[in-house]
Amino acid sequence: MLNDRKKKILQLIIEDYISTAEPVGSRTIARKYDLGISPATIRNEMSDLELLGYLEQPHTSAGRIPSAQAYRFYVDSLIEPGSLTDNDMALINSWYKERRRSIDDIFQSTAKILSRMTQNVSMVLANKDAGAVFRYIKFLPLDSSHAILCIVTDDGNVDNCVVEIPLGMRPEEMDYLAGRISRVLEGKELSEISDELLSALHMDVAEDKVLFTSFLQAIKRMSRKQNEQRVFLGGTKQLLNQPEFRDVERVKSLLGILEEEKVVRDLLVAGEDSGLKITIGTENKFTGIQDCSMVQATYRLNGKIVGTMAVLGPTRMEYGKVITVMDYLHKYLKTMFEQDKE
Amino acid sequence: MLNDRKKKILQLIIEDYISTAEPVGSRTIARKYDLGISPATIRNEMSDLELLGYLEQPHTSAGRIPSAQAYRFYVDSLIEPGSLTDNDMALINSWYKERRRSIDDIFQSTAKILSRMTQNVSMVLANKDAGAVFRYIKFLPLDSSHAILCIVTDDGNVDNCVVEIPLGMRPEEMDYLAGRISRVLEGKELSEISDELLSALHMDVAEDKVLFTSFLQAIKRMSRKQNEQRVFLGGTKQLLNQPEFRDVERVKSLLGILEEEKVVRDLLVAGEDSGLKITIGTENKFTGIQDCSMVQATYRLNGKIVGTMAVLGPTRMEYGKVITVMDYLHKYLKTMFEQDKE
């Protein structure tokens, strides 16, 4: 176990390195922060810390940089919960207001804000509310051979698509049909609308084969769309602000990974269970980001996972700031969604 | 005016430089391309071309690189219309098929394809069809105090949003109201739905003030949304593949510009009139991209501008390939939209 002075020194080194990205030497610590001890003493302590695996030296004549183990210790024990400045909060609020038409916009804004505030890449995974309950469908006539099929769910979402109808079908017939289908599906969660249910429906009210097939396909597609998980990325170009990514090759390799939506989704889903998850360096199981750290927060509404947000960046990351921002966004989203539900 | 040999040499230099990004020397030309003349002769010609402003030397002992004037001459007079390989066409088709749910997806795919094929940043500006004609509106009841307002246009698009309704309003009343509003707006182009028209409507059928205001706002918002121009960017990370952008600072400055949607929109709108527009280096009026070239193609349907696509990259750009790809995409889009209209 580290004594208090070692802890303090370690903390200062980590924080100095986080903000400067330069190896930290004993003199720097002595000069910048008044600990009442000389560089030589600090040197001794640093030597110990290196032996214990918390610090490493890029080379003999450089200062020291924190190891992954140090970051781990830092986020577990040293970090102090911070709070956002009023300025930051005002910025966040204004960014959210900038564009807020749909649910998607909110997620997109979240990704953007997260990346801007942390100067790192952000990822937001939105689980569409699979619990949305089917209310009814309705056909809106378009022309003699097409109509618009609207699916209404109880959360106020409407999805629509154009379907082909038998030539000259009358509105009343359509309403009748819609009514029959609606009665079967009403009250079902969209996730429940399975192939079996749909094909049963097909058997049940199969008057016009062609029409029916196109309906069913439309309904299925839409319920699938509702269930979809979507990924929002933010600030991939913030990467360039990090000295770790001064090298174009490294940027390219990371962007290559982020480009694959599937990979990002897997990455996010993997860390979804715990509320706040921080993976540092090689703790990351995904190849290609093992020299990075990731801070991920999963948010729930009534026990269900609504989504998860994450920040990905070099291990030298402002963990404190990231956590603080996420916490704020989390609360913000919560009130926003609750408002929405009313 | 340049004689044929000068033209040929200039063309070879330009094309060699485009593909290698290295200054081209007289020996290179003599060795690579069999012109039947010695390096010394080529040297003389190159010296002339430099004097005429077509070539420049980074320094004495380097080869020469084309000037902006040379590129201009190249695209105006030297370039030969190419055609895509079967392989490329197959790729494009498969990329389009990959994701094709909505109109937006098509534009997004276009941007993606354009950037992938040309290894440069692509921009697509989609003018939503302002000519869509209003058909009718319809209220779908949701709960006792909310309904979903659907706006149906004759191109089969439906927009919807949740509006507040007076507590306990009956479906028949809503239908009646919808009918009245629909009759006034029917047949109008969405772009025609002006504030005056809406407020006239307000005067005309202002039975329930609150309800009405929320309706009108919804309709207005939706017609505005319909009219919106949207910008799609593609392959901002392709930038990193270009040797010109080996330097992170340059990448950052360009990405900064592309980040501002408004700037991109202005940029695209500015070049919208002509069918194919190529701006090279300082011909660009926008600051920040004056060391870049831009190839822009505007596509129309029945005389109306549907959208415009552009490729932005270093002046050393594969102009021929870019034009060929754009031409192909143009045709592809055309058939796609025409199918859609049926």
Place this chain on the structure above:
DNA sequence: TGTTAGCACTCGTTTTGTTAGAGTGCTAAC
């Protein structure tokens, strides 16, 4: 026993110097 000043040592970075090579321009000959 913990702390500190002093000093030799290490090693990466910066600076300076040197060389090799690519390319040109000029001249003279064909």
Place this chain on the structure above:
DNA sequence: GTTAGCACTCTAACAAAACGAGTGCTAACA
């Protein structure tokens, strides 16, 4: 008009030297 030859220029690449930040160790001190 074309070309071979050659001197000249300039950069990129490499090597050597000077610099400096930082350490580890030792001995002295409280």
